[in-house]
Amino acid sequence: MPEETNITNSTPLSTDEMKALVVLGRALSDLTRIRILGLLAVRSMYGQELAQALDVAPPTISHHMEPLVSAGLVKIRRENNYRYYELDSEGIERLAESTQQVAKTLFTPEPLPPKSEERARVVATFIRDGRLVTIPAQYKKRRYIMEEIARSFEWGRLYDEKEVNAIMRTFHDDVASLRREMIDQRIMMRENGRYWLVRPHTQG
Amino acid sequence: MPEETNITNSTPLSTDEMKALVVLGRALSDLTRIRILGLLAVRSMYGQELAQALDVAPPTISHHMEPLVSAGLVKIRRENNYRYYELDSEGIERLAESTQQVAKTLFTPEPLPPKSEERARVVATFIRDGRLVTIPAQYKKRRYIMEEIARSFEWGRLYDEKEVNAIMRTFHDDVASLRREMIDQRIMMRENGRYWLVRPHTQG
DNA sequence: TTTCTATTTCTATTAATATGTAATTATACA
DNA sequence: TGTATAATTACATATTAATAGAAATAGAAA
Numbered sequence: 001m002p003e004e005t006n007i008t009n010s011t012p013l014s015t016d017e018m019k020a021l022v023v024l025g026r027a028l029s030d031l032t033r034i035r036i037l038g039l040l041a042v043r044s045m046y047g048q049e050l051a052q053a054l055d056v057a058p059p060t061i062s063h064h065m066e067p068l069v070s071a072g073l074v075k076i077r078r079e080n081n082y083r084y085y086e087l088d089s090e091g092i093e094r095l096a097e098s099t100q101q102v103a104k105t106l107f108t109p110e111p112l113p114p115k116s117e118e119r120a121r122v123v124a125t126f127i128r129d130g131r132l133v134t135i136p137a138q139y140k141k142r143r144y145i146m147e148e149i150a151r152s153f154e155w156g157r158l159y160d161e162k163e164v165n166a167i168m169r170t171f172h173d174d175v176a177s178l179r180r181e182m183i184d185q186r187i188m189m190r191e192n193g194r195y196w197l198v199r200p201h202t203q204g
Numbered sequence: 205m206p207e208e209t210n211i212t213n214s215t216p217l218s219t220d221e222m223k224a225l226v227v228l229g230r231a232l233s234d235l236t237r238i239r240i241l242g243l244l245a246v247r248s249m250y251g252q253e254l255a256q257a258l259d260v261a262p263p264t265i266s267h268h269m270e271p272l273v274s275a276g277l278v279k280i281r282r283e284n285n286y287r288y289y290e291l292d293s294e295g296i297e298r299l300a301e302s303t304q305q306v307a308k309t310l311f312t313p314e315p316l317p318p319k320s321e322e323r324a325r326v327v328a329t330f331i332r333d334g335r336l337v338t339i340p341a342q343y344k345k346r347r348y349i350m351e352e353i354a355r356s357f358e359w360g361r362l363y364d365e366k367e368v369n370a371i372m373r374t375f376h377d378d379v380a381s382l383r384r385e386m387i388d389q390r391i392m393m394r395e396n397g398r399y400w401l402v403r404p405h406t407q408g
Numbered sequence: 409t410t411t412c413t414a415t416t417t418c419t420a421t422t423a424a425t426a427t428g429t430a431a432t433t434a435t436a437c438a
Numbered sequence: 439t440g441t442a443t444a445a446t447t448a449c450a451t452a453t454t455a456a457t458a459g460a461a462a463t464a465g466a467a468a
Contacts, residue, residue, distance in 0.1 A: 011242030028229025038215030096307035103300035
């Protein structure tokens with residue numbers, strides 16, 4: 001079983017970004033609210049109109065407005081006795097942008113750290129005469145080793161599993177663990193039995 | 205009070221699109237699930253790792269995976285006894301695209317219907333010698349009238365409220381109702397007291 | 409001011425959700 | 439084949455959310 005005790009669980013999303021996502025998700029997580037958005041897309045409406053159109057009681061509309069307004073999707077325009085609810089175009093644009101940003105963030109691999117004394121020492125310790133002595137238990141060291149092994153692959157090329165195994169076996173016999181580690185660390189990707197590097201090597 | 209009885213409540217979102225949005229919203233509506241996404245963005249993890257990292261019991265992870273997988277954000281890779289959860293890059297791209305699409309849809313005004321006999325008849329009935337006799341109660345007719353009045357505005361120009369009132373008063377004295385109707389029907393937009401047409405006139 | 413109406417708040421009820429413990433299933437491994 | 443471990447399911451509980459009726463609030467109109 002994998003040894004993971006020393007791994008720090010970092011995340012590319014800040015706490016604030018995560019909370020903002022939850023607020024957005026909550027706003028979208030109910031069909032009545034989505035239907036409200038759909039209706040407001042045609043024209044702004046006031047509460048009783050919405051209640052009648054959706055066949056719910058007026059207090060229900062009021063309650064649903066809270067998450068929609070919190071998420072910045074709807075704004076309220078007061079006119080006489082009425083409150084006209086209308087889509088907040090800026091908010092919805094922000095929503096579209098932010099989800100794209102999050103999607104991008106989630107898939108931006110962490111940058112490779114520069115070559116360092118430490119890295120060289122770790123590599124020298126674990127790789128002797130081109131053979132991996134043992135797979136390091138500590139994440140950071142394992143990371144160095146995996147990046148070193150990745151150098152034996154060519155940027156932009158697709159490899160099938162046999163080729164991957166052949167290359168990895170020059171380092172270590174447990175190629176299954178090495179393969180998994182490459183995927184886990186997002187150094188390589190796999191799809192339909194084909195493997196490839198996620199990004200080019202950074203330093204020669 | 206506005207007369208709305210004859211208005212059909214159409215929406216630019218199909219039922220399927222709405223349901224898909226709800227599924228997505230549900231997936232994002234819980235902080236634990238967002239944190240799972242954040243962790244998986246760094247590397248794929250199996251259940252007990254996630255449980256330990258988030259300080260929850262393993263069944264909780266199992267439960268959270270259902271909405272994440274349903275929404276297409278996470279996929280499961282089985283390896284020995286473990287189940288490695290990993291981000292579904294295609295799913296997340298689809299998510300980003302679809303929210304953008306929805307945002308766009310929500311703000312695409314319904315196309316102006318072509319000039320028709322009926323439209324001409326309605327306009328002739330309600331506008332006599334350049335004066336609006338009365339504001340039609342029926343939505344469709346009101347729509348025709350508003351589009352007719354919109355022709356007196358210039359595409360691409362900003363108007364302040366005084367100018368809007370001056371132009372509208374040539375049609376009818378209740379300029380407040382006309383202004384609101386323009387906004388409601390998304391023929392005009394307003395921001396900081398400035399008004400403008402949402403789109404150009406289609407037919408001369 | 410009084411009245412009327414739209415909206416919100418209060419309160420209650422029901423449904424859904426998040427979470428955990430215990431039991432079950434599934435997969436290696438000895 | 440039995441044992442060990444990971445994951446899921448079953449079950450239970452506590453919390454949150456959705457909804458509506460009743461009461462309170464706010465604004466317009468008479």
